[in-house]
Amino acid sequence: METHDKLPPIERWWPELSITAKHELQEDLEGKISNLVLKEIEALLACSLPRSRQHLSESDRAFIKTQIEIVD
Helix, strand or coil: EECCCCCCHHHHHHHHHCCCHHHHHHHHHCECCHHHHHHHHHHHCCCHHHHHCCCCCHHHHHHHHHCCCCCC
């Protein structure tokens, strides 16, 4: 199993992330990523992530904002 010190590129895991996990991240883009979301990312990528205070990077937050669709 691959080990990462920080989050892998968001383009690799965001599209497959559950709606629940996406909503949790969108509620607080600056906050600490929960262990449940980290576990889901690990399962998607078959990797190991440290449980230290993981946060989205500025580029991760910008990517998420581009993925939000506005519906009329």
